Amino acid sequence: MKRLLGIVLLTLAGALAAQAAHDPRLQSALELAQAGRTDSARALVRQLLTTLPPQDPVYAEALFVQGGMLAPDANTAATSLQRVVVEYGTSAWADDALLRLAQLFEAQNDPASAVQSVERLRGDYPDSPLLFRADFVAARAAFDLRDEARGCGFLHDAEAGAGDDVEFKNQVSFYSARCGAPTTTRADSAVGRRGRFAVQVLAGKSAPQIDEMLTRLKAMGYSAHVVRDSTGYLKIRVGPYASRDAAQRILAQLKARVGGQPFVVEEP
Numbered sequence: 069m070k071r072l073l074g075i076v077l078l079t080l081a082g083a084l085a086a087q088a089a090h091d092p093r094l095q096s097a098l099e100l101a102q103a104g105r106t107d108s109a110r111a112l113v114r115q116l117l118t119t120l121p122p123q124d125p126v127y128a129e130a131l132f133v134q135g136g137m138l139a140p141d142a143n144t145a146a147t148s149l150q151r152v153v154v155e156y157g158t159s160a161w162a163d164d165a166l167l168r169l170a171q172l173f174e175a176q177n178d179p180a181s182a183v184q185s186v187e188r189l190r191g192d193y194p195d196s197p198l199l200f201r202a203d204f205v206a207a208r209a210a211f212d213l214r215d216e217a218r219g220c221g222f223l224h225d226a227e228a229g230a231g232d233d234v235e236f237k238n239q240v241s242f243y244s245a246r247c248g249a250p251t252t253t254r255a256d257s258a259v260g261r262r263g264r265f266a267v268q269v270l271a272g273k274s275a276p277q278i279d280e281m282l283t284r285l286k287a288m289g290y291s292a293h294v295v296r297d298s299t300g301y302l303k304i305r306v307g308p309y310a311s312r313d314a315a316q317r318i319l320a321q322l323k324a325r326v327g328g329q330p331f332v333v334e335e336p
Contacts, residue, residue: 091126094133101137110138128156136168142176153188163189163196170205179209180317186222187291200229204240211246213317215310220247265315266307267322269330278302285326290318295335308335 093116100109113134120127135148149172152165170185186206189196196202203226210219227240269292270281278294281304285292295303306322309315315332322330 091129094126094129097133098137106138110134110140113138122155125159128152128159128161131156132161132165132168135165142172145172157192163193163198166193167198167202167205170202170209174205174209177212179212180314180321182206182209183213183218184290188286191286191291200226200231201236203229204236207240207243211243213311213314215314216246217310219243223247264308264310264335265312266305266309266333266335267315267319267330268333269304269306269322269326269328271301271303273300273302275302278304281326290322305333305335306330 093112097109097112100106100112113130116130117127117134120130131148131152135145135152139145139148146169149165149169152159152161153169156162166185166189170182170189173179173181173185183206186202186209189202190199193199203222207219207222207226210216210222213219223240223243227237227244230236230240269285270278272278282292282294285304285306290306292304292306295305297303306318307315309318312332312334319330319332
């Protein structure tokens with residue numbers, strides 16, 4: 069796994085060097101890393117994070133470089149990238165950080181988290197030019213979760229957004245064979261997923277309590293919604309998912325990250 073992480077970060081480093089960091093100090097770190105002097109590159113970025121005030125726009129960029137390229141392990145990479153998303157959500161690096169997180173989770177064999185990262189990218193940054201690449205990551209992750217309908221929907225959107233990128237379209241075509249008939253968009257496949265499974269996290273009549281949990285779940289990258297029953301109870305649910313197994317995997321995550329007694333429900 070450590071070797072795999074190294075390969076992933078090396079790939080991300082190449083992409084990052086191609087797009088170029090804006091700050092010359094970070095560009096120097098990139099050049100050091102590309103020359104094989106990773107320890108020196110890490111030290112330069114650490115020093116920058118120590119001396120810069122958190123309000124400085126370069127701070128978010130430095131966190132992104134640290135997490136997307138220089139981290140020695142997956143946990144360190146995820147921590148830096150998540151800080152960009154949570155603390156610097158309006159920066160130019162937030163959507164890229166979500167894409168890198170999705171790629172990182174995929175490399176760690178955590179497809180559910182990869183899909184969640186892409187869903188958050190789509191929800192928070194609908195105009196991001198990275199969406200079609202993120203959709204491709206989400207499609208592979210959905211296939212790993214055996215959610216074929218969802219995967220084909222992501223795949224369709226990835227192909228639609230690829231423009232004239234022939235190489236990327238060829239990669240998408242390789243996976244399209246498993247979709248059989250022409251793929252549907254995510255909006256279409258979402259209709260097909262109605263009546264599937266969700267994870268109920270909380271039920272109550274206190275609007276502030278419901279709003280607090282809903283905000284918390286969305287900040288963590290989950291696709292959460294509220295259902296009101298006939299007695300007036302508000303129920304927060306995460307999903308939907310195309311299979312009970314997929315919902316069970318999210319249930320295990322929610323128990324660890326949110327606590328309480330979440331459970332899987334089948335929505336009408």
